Amino acid sequence: MRMSELSARTGVAVATIKYYLREELLPAGRLMSATQARYDDAHVERLRLIRALLGPARLSIAQVRRVLDAIDAPEADTLARLAQAQHAASVGAAVDDLGPAEAVLARAGWRFDPESAEVAQLAAALAALAEAGYEIPEENFTAYLDAAAVIAETEIAHIPTESAEAAIRYSVLGTVLVEPVLLALRRVAQQDAAYRRFDPDGSR
Amino acid sequence: MRMSELSARTGVAVATIKYYLREELLPAGRLMSATQARYDDAHVERLRLIRALLGPARLSIAQVRRVLDAIDAPEADTLARLAQAQHAASVGAAVDDLGPAEAVLARAGWRFDPESAEVAQLAAALAALAEAGYEIPEENFTAYLDAAAVIAETEIAHIPTESAEAAIRYSVLGTVLVEPVLLALRRVAQQDAAYRRFDPDGSR
Structure with a gap:
């Protein structure tokens, strides 16, 4: 899924997801091009865990x-x-x-x-x-x-x-x-x- | 006992005792004159309780x-x-x-x-x-x-x-x-x- 869908599924704003990526709390997605990455269910799970912990x-x-x-x-x-x-x-x-x-x-x-x-x-x-x-x-x-x-x-x-x-x-x-x-x-x-x-x- | 002895027995500074008296956490002593009051064991106990709570x-x-x-x-x-x-x-x-x-x-x-x-x-x-x-x-x-x-x-x-x-x-x-x-x-x-x-x- 794209970052926009990851955001929609978890209710976490795109800017916040980018912050977690920069802080290396969330693993990078699979790169599809220089500017496009794909995320999967493991990212959804990890994002939910990060939100619960924070x-x-x-x-x-x-x-x-x-x-x-x-x-x-x-x-x-x-x-x-x-x-x-x-x-x-x-x-x-x-x-x-x-x-x-x-x-x-x-x-x-x-x-x-x-x-x-x-x-x-x-x-x-x-x-x-x-x-x-x-x-x-x-x-x-x-x-x-x-x-x-x-x-x-x-x-x-x-x-x-x-x-x-x-x-x-x-x-x-x-x-x-x-x-x-x-x-x-x-x-x-x-x-x-x-x-x-x-x-x-x-x-x- | 005088306030100085109350202070010595409890380890609480005289200024702090006066503050507790003003805040009415500690009951007033028994007045001996216009400027002298006496305190008893109940004051010692109360002061210890106040200190533990705070x-x-x-x-x-x-x-x-x-x-x-x-x-x-x-x-x-x-x-x-x-x-x-x-x-x-x-x-x-x-x-x-x-x-x-x-x-x-x-x-x-x-x-x-x-x-x-x-x-x-x-x-x-x-x-x-x-x-x-x-x-x-x-x-x-x-x-x-x-x-x-x-x-x-x-x-x-x-x-x-x-x-x-x-x-x-x-x-x-x-x-x-x-x-x-x-x-x-x-x-x-x-x-x-x-x-x-x-x-x-x-x-x-």
């Missing part, structure tokens, strides 16, 4: 490029691709002391990459708790670890296997876009639990 | 005021106080259509306030998924609902009961500060699950 998932152009590099890495296996894509979508956190995070993770018995952005995020989150003088009750912490393990196990079990693009789309968008869903579900579930504890007969 | 929890001055109003509301019962404090700490989201969120919550069987900021947050999060064309696999969604229910149940069961201040400190700081912990735990648990699925013999 729009709802709010990644930067640089992060999107790293996610796409993970898809296109010629020799990487699934684990390496996923790790690369996930790290690209993670926000770096500068932390002095990984000790508390590593203690939590040792208790959970998980395998993890101690140099990953995810572990640094956990350390930063624990440091903010400590700064606020807030201690998570022991049973709550156990519930968090158990919930995270069940969620992650289910998510990884459902990674699509038909292509690297599908796998990374699922895991990067799933990680980033599901986060606000999880947080909102917890807050509404707290409403339910508070009603049941403080208004068990449903008088309100 | 610092690690990143609430605005206006949000902190609403949280403190919930603590000080003379006639409110625990449920009303908690709801007021939680709403104060929630980020409002403008959404057109609560339908998808209400469908999810009906499925979960939870009691909830359809006009609350939490339900609007859920609707906004689901709208972002739809915009990205991302569908959560059914079993994953079930895992999210179950995890949220278990977490909320455990958290509400551990609300301290000795004072409204303690209850609200626990629930507001817990809600806000635990969110990044939960998200980081999920991301690290995904590492563990990915290792187990794609590298079961631990060769890396």
